[in-house]
Amino acid sequence: MTDLTARRARVLGPRMTTFYREPVEIVRGEGVWLWDAGGRAYLDAYNNVPHVGHGHPRVVEAVADQLATLNTHSRYLHEGIVAYGERLTGRLGEGLDVLTMVCTGSEANDIALRMGWAATGKTGLIGTDATYHGNTHLVSQFSSGRTPIGGRVDWVRRVPAPDSLRPLGGSAEAQAEAFAAGVARAIDELEAAGHGFAALILDPFFANEGFPDLPPGFMAPTQAVVRAAGGLVIADEVQPGFGRTGGHFWGHERIGLVPDIVTMGKPMGNGYPVAGVVTRGEIVEAFRRDFGYFNTFAGTPVAAAAASAVLNVIEAEGLQANAAEVGTHLLAGLRALDHPRIADVRGAGLFVGVEFTEPGGLEPAPEFTAEAVERMRERGVLMHRIGRGGNILKIRPPMVFSRENAELLVATLGEVLEGMD
Amino acid sequence: MTDLTARRARVLGPRMTTFYREPVEIVRGEGVWLWDAGGRAYLDAYNNVPHVGHGHPRVVEAVADQLATLNTHSRYLHEGIVAYGERLTGRLGEGLDVLTMVCTGSEANDIALRMGWAATGKTGLIGTDATYHGNTHLVSQFSSGRTPIGGRVDWVRRVPAPDSLRPLGGSAEAQAEAFAAGVARAIDELEAAGHGFAALILDPFFANEGFPDLPPGFMAPTQAVVRAAGGLVIADEVQPGFGRTGGHFWGHERIGLVPDIVTMGKPMGNGYPVAGVVTRGEIVEAFRRDFGYFNTFAGTPVAAAAASAVLNVIEAEGLQANAAEVGTHLLAGLRALDHPRIADVRGAGLFVGVEFTEPGGLEPAPEFTAEAVERMRERGVLMHRIGRGGNILKIRPPMVFSRENAELLVATLGEVLEGMD
Structure with missing residues (x-):
């Protein structure tokens, strides 16, 4: 040693x-x-x-300049966070036009799930059985490893994840319907248990699940099940977002998923702690009506400068x-x-x-x-x-x-x- | 507008x-x-x-230099986080010698409470009735404002906070015992409800409660009650820490509190998102045995550089x-x-x-x-x-x-x- x-x-x-x-x-x-x-x-x-890229000079310069100029919280007005929000939401689909900035992917998912609660009035949540969405108490309920500290809650259900070599339903063709059937079963269980169904959260690339090959329309049956039950879909873009998968800027576009809430994290600030949640105004309204959310380190001028510089470099290069x-x-x-x-x-x-x-x-x-x-x-x-x-x-x-x-x-x-x- | x-x-x-x-x-x-x-x-x-101070050049320079050199996560070895941990824990009392770095005060309190669960095997938590410890699902249970989204959990109890002008027990002299009596009642309730008692969390300056004037031995009766019940005390130093109160580097020193876990946040990185939890090795062992905690943006070389620069300036100036x-x-x-x-x-x-x-x-x-x-x-x-x-x-x-x-x-x-x- x-x-x-x-x-x-x-x-x-x-x-x-x-x-x-x-x-x-x-x-x-x-x-x-x-x-x-x-x-x-x-x-x-x-x-x-x-x-x-490690130590990208444009990001370093943007952060250093803004740190020397001003770094305070989002209860003062600042052009930086507003301009970044406009630019980022401009890259998302219709209706996904309100940004809440946070510091980590865990914080993003922690509030996205509660946005689901606030918007639906229900508490039941669904994720896959081979995933990871972060490390807070709430979000760690989705971790597929050890039982979370304090035990597993009854209102989180885990459904079989898709797989490339061992497809649900026995074949690649049957997998989309089989995944949707798993979600439908979990919704029924949550409703029978009195929790109701609020939201399904998933990484649209299913990275931790082993990023199975999935056809573009894979999510259509699941999305229909979720919509019919009055729930929301949360797309966790912490891994596939920001152009990573090449063909699309977001992972959810790649499999034809239309999410209600999109969370993002890791790549967003090239290492500066920046993360975010984008959703519709009425979902944010429901969330903030019930909870006076504020995050001191989030959406600061420096966070916005780092995140803007990352978009600049993605585009320029x-x-x-x-x-x-x-x-x-x-x-x-x-x-x-x-x-x-x-x-x-x-x-x-x-x-x-x-x-x-x-x-x-x-x-x-x-x-x-x-x-x-x-x-x-x-x-x-x-x-x-x-x-x-x-x-x-x-x-x-x-x-x-x-x-x-x-x-x-x-x-x-x-x-x-x-x-x- | x-x-x-x-x-x-x-x-x-x-x-x-x-x-x-x-x-x-x-x-x-x-x-x-x-x-x-x-x-x-x-x-x-x-x-x-x-x-x-806003835009302090030594902090800006430390962050900019380290950003240009290296900013990666704590699963590689790096001198920065180790040296900072040694320096920070050197400023805390005996036994408080293990640092877990996180990104925000909310994340710090979210894991500190779960450390309490892991170390005691119980789930009951206590805070005051006029406080705020952060914005995750778990931590927002302590907020004294609106009911948290998803409702209040039964295993969090809120006790009357001390007050300068309206002291608990009717007089400044009676207040320390009266506060302890409130905690004792809450412990009894948690045990009667089957949750058991894990931890009391408080800001030792009681900042959100209105920072009442309290004598140096104020916490002694409460601490005895908590110890006798086998629980832990978590000191949330997000507001009073890092010399803010003048006479002491930590708020808990000021009122003679010996915490089991100390959480810190806001001032730690002068605006760079850095926060931390310091506790004893056996509490960390219990926590990590039950949960493979990892925080991507935390304890990076840049986070450590920002936090070290803050200590440098506090000392130099x-x-x-x-x-x-x-x-x-x-x-x-x-x-x-x-x-x-x-x-x-x-x-x-x-x-x-x-x-x-x-x-x-x-x-x-x-x-x-x-x-x-x-x-x-x-x-x-x-x-x-x-x-x-x-x-x-x-x-x-x-x-x-x-x-x-x-x-x-x-x-x-x-x-x-x-x-x-």
């Missing part, structure tokens, strides 16, 4: 996890590259928070198009790899992965996947794993990832897999 | 409140001064987030001593004001206020107080009001407030009060 590791364990306390068997001490970042304390470079194929092009190249490269444990290669834009199973079957191979992640790190490429079985490589780099970066990743993974059974 | 006000109402939605009858459009800040779009200067006697000295001068000036509605002048360091009542009695005068706040703003001094009755001036400026600033505030308030009945 290094001195830093020991000091960290002491002051940050027990069970403060790190990535990798031998944790990496990162000291500098630029674009898609990170450097450790020994000067070694790593290709960052994991981090989506530095959406437009054509990063959504880059995600589409490089993502296609990356997928093609990964698909050309040959290994008996590769069961599937899928994803969209710059969010792709390789699913590993026991050879010839569907049994997830989490240890194999974990070992591959470690060996990639040893060879200087940072990624992680995801999915219900922990058996899918999570490749989700900054959006400035290039074709050359993709080729280096694929070549390195090829070498790693060659040495593994 | 100005164009900006109209645009703001449209894109930030209904019931997005502003301060003051005529909202102020602030465009620049420096030290204790804010300037509006027309170039008018305002003395900021309200904002505690810019703890070491002697701001705690400044708060003590200027606060004493400010209190003396306020006490020299004469008006039939001034019922009390109190506070500590740079958190002071004037309580207004109907002449000669104890009936709060919230409209009078609101009018005084408006007239101060018209004369270029920004403050607000607080307390159960909304009848106490809230004077809580950046810690670089000078004797001259205090004299300007007192003189302006004198002029304002002269024109009011």
Whole structure:
């Protein structure tokens, strides 16, 4: 154990996890590259928070300038938050025109769920059974891992998540109806239990679920079920939003979902803590009528400057198009790899992965996947794993990832897999 | 309505409140001064987030440098968060030696309460009946205003808050025992209801309650009651922490409280979204054993740089001593004001206020107080009001407030009060 590791364990306390068997001490970042304390470079194929690249000078400059000028809260008038709100809502569908700024994706989902309560007068909530929406008390009820502290509440139900290799209903064609049927059952249960049904929350890319391949109309049957029951759909865009999937700016557009509430977080400020909730005016009206919501650090001039700079760079550098092009190249490269444990290669834009199973079957191979992640790190490429079985490589780099970066990743993974059974 | 006000109402939605009858459009800040779009200067006697002063160059530089160098999450090793944790916990009492960084005071309290659950195995929580601890679903259960969305839970009980002019138990001497008796009753109720008792959360300055004058041993009886019941005390230092009260670095030291968990927020990063929870290792162990807590934007190299810079400036500029000295001068000036509605002048360091009542009695005068706040703003001094009755001036400026600033505030308030009945 290094001195830093020991000091960290002491002051940050027990069970403060790190990535990798031998944790990496990162000291500098630029674009898609990170450097450790020994000067070694790593290709960052994991981090989506530095959406437009580590240390992007336009974002740094925007934050530094605004910090030196003014950083106060949103109870004073300021052009910055208003202009950002107009620009951001302009990128969303009709009716999604009111922005509430918060600081983290967890805070965004925490209030989006309560907006659902306030707008419907009901308390029942639904998520998938292989997801994660954040870390507050309310939102952690959706985590698929350990039972939340304080126990699970009766008014949150979890429905079977879609899957690429093991589709609900037994086939890719049946999956959309089968997912909707799961939601319908959960709604019936919530109504029978007296909670009523307020909202369904989901990541439209189903990232934590393993980002299954889904057809564009996948959500139509579910959306009809939710609407018929008088509930709302919350699209958690923390992972797929801001052009990540290449073909669309938002994940919900990709699968033909029309959400009532959209939440966003991680990539929004390139690392400055900014998150937000966009919905219709009448939902905000219901929420604020019942609760005098205010968030000190949210929607400040600096938060707005950081978020605006991110949109500027996405546009100026054509990063959504880059995600589409490089993502296609990356997928093609990964698909050309040959290994008996590769069961599937899928994803969209710059969010792709390789699913590993026991050879010839569907049994997830989490240890194999974990070992591959470690060996990639040893060879200087940072990624992680995801999915219900922990058996899918999570490749989700900054959006400035290039074709050359993709080729280096694929070549390195090829070498790693060659040495593994 | 100005164009900006109209645009703001449209894109930030209904019931997005502003301060003051005529909202102020602030465009620049420096030290204790804010300037509006027309170039008018305002003395900021309200904002505690810019703890070491608006736009402090050392904080701006620290954030800008670190943003340009590296800003990634805490699952990689980094010296910044470790060094900050060591420094911060070094300022807290024995055993309070493990830091969990988060982004907002709400997030800090949301996990502190769940730490209480995890450490005790019970769910009952207690706060005062005139408080505010934040805006997540869990934490909003403590808000004394409207019923939280989704209704009030049975496992949160609210006890009568101490008061300067209307002391619990009928006298200042009886108040400490009377407050403890309220807590004891709430514990009995929680146990009778089957929830058991996990934690008492309070701001040791009782800021929202109206910061009553309390003797140094005030918390001793309550602490004994909590300990005897096997519960924990959470000190919410979001308002009094970081030297604000002048005589002590933490509010809990001032009233002789020995907390099990300390939460902090607003002033910690001078406006960069940083907050934290400090407690004992075994409480963190219980919490993380039950929940794989991770917070993407928290404890990043930039968050640590901002928070470290704030400690640097507090120390280099002697701001705690400044708060003590200027606060004493400010209190003396306020006490020299004469008006039939001034019922009390109190506070500590740079958190002071004037309580207004109907002449000669104890009936709060919230409209009078609101009018005084408006007239101060018209004369270029920004403050607000607080307390159960909304009848106490809230004077809580950046810690670089000078004797001259205090004299300007007192003189302006004198002029304002002269024109009011």
